[in-house]
Amino acid sequence: MSPAAIAPLACHDLGLRLGSREVLRGIDLRLVPGETLGIVGPNGSGKSTLLKLLAGLRRPDSGSVHLLGEALAQLPRRRIAQCLALVEQQADTLDAIRVYDAVALGRTPWLSALAPFGKADHAIVEQALADADASHLRERVWRELSGGERQRVHIARALAQRPQVLLLDEPTNHLDIQHQLALLRQVQALPVTTLVALHDLNQALTCDRLAVLDQGRLVALGTPEQVLTPQRLLSTFGVHAHYLADPFDGARVLRFRSP
Secondary structure: OOHHHOOOEEEEEEEEEEOOEEEEEEEEEEOOOOOEEEEEOOOOOOHHHHHHHHHOOOOOOEEEEEEOOEEHHHOOHHHHHHHEEEEOOOOOOOOOOEHHHHHHHHHHHHOOOOOOOOHHHHHHHHHHHHHOOOHHHOOOEHHHOOHHHHHHHHHHHHHHOOOOEEEEEOOOOOOOHHHHHHHHHHHHHOOOEEEEEOOOHHHHOOOOEEEEEEOOEEEEEEOHHHHOOHHHHHHHHOOEEEEEEOOOOOOEEEEEEOO
16 A cells, blocks of 8 residues: 555444443444544444544454555554544643643653653744644643643644644544634644544534544444535434535535424
8 A cells, every 4th residue: 555545544344332332333334544534423323432442442342444545453553642642521630730841741752751742842842832722821730721721722632742643532522612712713723633523513514524423333424514414403303404614715514494
């Protein structure tokens, strides 16, 4: 296989059971280098679980995951952390730590006795803080931060890993609308391949492609307007919807109403 043909992250026939319940079944995904792929679906459809399987935090009951062409199950955690970063919904860290030091933890996979933290690592941390709009928080203590500020710091720490693949689980949940829009814009401008689980379907319209999960199955994959059809929105999300054109810039937005 040529390097150009190697997907940054891919899974085949991925499945997971919890007791008698089938949480995920038969998931096939192949990310395109540099794209932002959104994952959408109703609550309980398996979005967070899928991200944990793709990050190697849980082992699937069936199927396989490949990171940069290598079987994820065979890779050491250090190697995975050098290539992939995950920001979870309820990530946490030590409450007495300074923000700069929390973000600097993202450099851990790259450090060793022969390669301690140095000027290049400091520059990467500063850039990660800037990319997450968190530079002004660098001297703050973790326990003093709001939920939205903590989320931006977690994203900065993930960026400090300098991953080739970035996984984000509903990253805008704790942010105000200004920072939601800014964060999605920043994420899509990063030189990484991004997989992001989103709750807001209008925000999902800005992704390059969308994967729709429903009861643990991948039911649609394609561009946002290919998959978020009125029929799909009714059958999967249980709402009627139609597209409107924003008079400001002509962008298409979804308007929802109860069935």
